[in-house]
Amino acid sequence: MDKTGTILLSRPAICRMLGGISRGTFYLWRKKWERNGTPFPAPVDVLGTGRGVMYRYQDVMQFFDQIGLTSAKDNT
Numbered sequence: 001m002d003k004t005g006t007i008l009l010s011r012p013a014i015c016r017m018l019g020g021i022s023r024g025t026f027y028l029w030r031k032k033w034e035r036n037g038t039p040f041p042a043p044v045d046v047l048g049t050g051r052g053v054m055y056r057y058q059d060v061m062q063f064f065d066q067i068g069l070t071s072a073k074d075n076t
Helices: 011-017 023-035 057-067
Strands: 008-010 054-056
Touching (some): 011 023
């Protein structure tokens, strides 16, 4: 995906995707994933979003597939 097509997710959006977990739980899970050798994707260096740390959608979804939270295949 090119730069004009990149979708960014905020940390609160990712927490909602994970079932509405708190930012503290997200922090603890990120540390656990890192210890297990599957670190969460690095944040994107974006200035002026006003929404805090941002992550690339495609990186987050690929990570979820990697740890088994989502299926990489469409089952429909």
